[in-house]
Amino acid sequence: MMKPLCQKGLDKDEFSALIKQVHEIGKTVILPAAADVDSEARFPKEGIDALKEAKLLSAYVPADLGGMELNITQLAKVCEILGQYCGSTAMVYAMHQVLVACLVHHSLGDGYFRRYLKELVEEQRLIASATTEVGISGDLRSSICAVNVEGDRFTLNKQAPVISYGEDADDLMVTCRRSEDASAGDQLHVLLKKGDFELEHTFSWDTMGFRGTCSDGYNITSSGHVQQIFPEPFSEILSEAMHPSAHILWGSLWIGIATDAVNKARSYVRSAARKNPEGAQVSSLRLAEVATTLQEMRHNMYVSVKNYQEILEAGDSAAISNFGFAIQINNLKLSCSELMVDIVGRSLLICGLSGYRNDSEYSLSRHIRDSYGAALMVNNDRIRGHNATMLTVHREG
Amino acid sequence: MHSEKVREILDKNGRLSSPVPDLSDDSDLYSAGLTSLATVSVMLALEDEFDIEIPDNMLSRKTFESISSIVETVNELAE
Structure with a gap:
């Protein structure tokens, strides 16, 4: 059961100072590396290092454990700003924060996890997630693998088709069945620390977009102490922390990507208007239209x-x-992922060939390729199917 | 020092109801008929003339309230 956790968040002045700092990191570290991260499909090391330096990996951890104690609204804003500079860096950051949210909302009553969160703050440890599994086609709520407990130790092996930034993370959070004889949906969440696990590379991540998330596949072999198993069932962690925070934080960084696309479109229109100040151009009307859609998304x-x-x-x-x-x-996930494609596409129409080029300041190549991924990571059809089921019985109001 | 150019630009793009030569550097341009839409044309012309880009945080009523405030903005950005 969840307990009230009123994260007070930073006050207005402290938060504006933080936002300024995130923009600064974005401009000076993340953006300059974004093209290389994208073309090489490499981990955005410099960006994540800068975020560690600013203690932003523990931004959501309560202050009494040493964290910044941002509330979810403020954390979402940080993701949105990062999205304006590099989708992959922002996505790595957001995925890590989703796992931090699971820890913060579901393990604070436990001495081991409290100590872990303190370590996370001190060492700015990066956590990756292994939820999907070979053979279950993307359903987070089923596992084939099971945790095997003997005395106070466990072993756990999993074939994960995707572990984003698995090789660059310090720790892993893995879902599995409660035991060998548990049903597919009777799942637990287990924290594996560096040294507890080995990864054997199985699939490569060579995709259209979000290339720097390095979401390769691995076989995990691990063992650890039973205290690393979350006290609550995964189903509760998912519905109370992972599901809402994932869609909020991902959606926020998608808003960041869409905002940057519209900003490019706006600079393009402005520069065109400067050259030809006579009256409104078609592109400025398109800009006005796309700004409405961005506002809806936001x-x-x-x-x-x-x-x-x-x-x-x-x-x-x-x-x-x-x-x-x-x-x-x-609905938030469905809507954000679809509006993002729409907004970036319309920004491309505004920028024209300058946006289509890879070598122009108005290039939207990365934005377009990233945007098409949003509907696929947790496939929109699966999500729409869940809503279809729930809506047969759920009534508004 | 950019006062003359700014006056020229205002004359051409500002759509003011009072003639620019009648205005002092400190006259209130909004009282002289400057509308917020006209400030966009003035702004674009300033950017073009002085090869500057006026950032969002300067896109305020205050920036365009007088010839001297515009000149000040241009001086700051054209440094």
Whole structure:
């Protein structure tokens, strides 16, 4: 069961100073590396190192454990800003924060995990996730592998088709069945620390977009102490922390990517207007249109984040397990991932061939390729299917 | 030092109701008929003339309130 966790967040002045700092890191470190991260499909090391330096990997950890204690609204804003500079860096950061959210909301009552979070703060450890498994076609709520407990030790082996930045992470969080005789949906979440696990590379990540997330496949072999197994079932961790925070933080960085595309379109229109100040061009009308859609995307996000934050502050388990909330978060993901393609595509029409080129300051190549990935990571059809099922019984209001 | 150029640009793009030569450097341009839409044309012309880009945080009513405030902005950006 979730407990009320009222993360107070930074006050207004502290948060504006942080935002300024994130923009600075974005401009001076992340953006200059973005093209190389994309073309080489390599881990965005310099960006993540700079975020570690700024202690941003523990941004969501409560202050009494040494973290920055941002609330979810503020964390979403940080992801949005990172998205404006490099989709892959922002995605790595957001995926890590989703796991931190699972820890923060589901393990603070436990001495081992509290100590782990302190270590995370001190050492700025990066955590990767292994939820999907070969043979279950992307369903997070089923596992084939099982944790094998003997005395106070466990062993756990998993064939993971995708572990984003697996080789560059310090630690891993892995889902599995409770035991060899448990059903596919009776899952636990296990924290594996560096040294507990070995990765054998199986699949490469050579994709259109989000290339720097390095989401290769691996076979995991691991062992550890039983205290590394989360006390609560994975189903609760998923519905209360992982599902909402993933779609909020991913959606926020997609807003960042869309914002950058619209900003490029705007500079293009401005530069064209400077050369030819006579009256409004077609492109400036298109800019006005795409700005409306970006605002819709953003406002949709703000309402969902506000709702989630209120639920967290109240520790309202009933509200969070309600179909209505799950449907809202699913709709947020569907809508953000689809609007992103729309917004980036329309920004490309505005920038024309300058946006289509790879070597122009208005290039939208990376934005376009990243944007098509959003509907596929947790496939929109699967999510829409879940909503279809829930909506046959759920009534608004 | 850019005052003359700024006056020329205002005359051409500002769509003011009072003639520019009648205005002092400190006259309120909004009272002289400057609209927010006209500031866009003025801004684009300034950017073109002085080869500058006016950042978002300067796109305020205050920046365009008088000839001297515009000149000040241009001086700051053209450094």
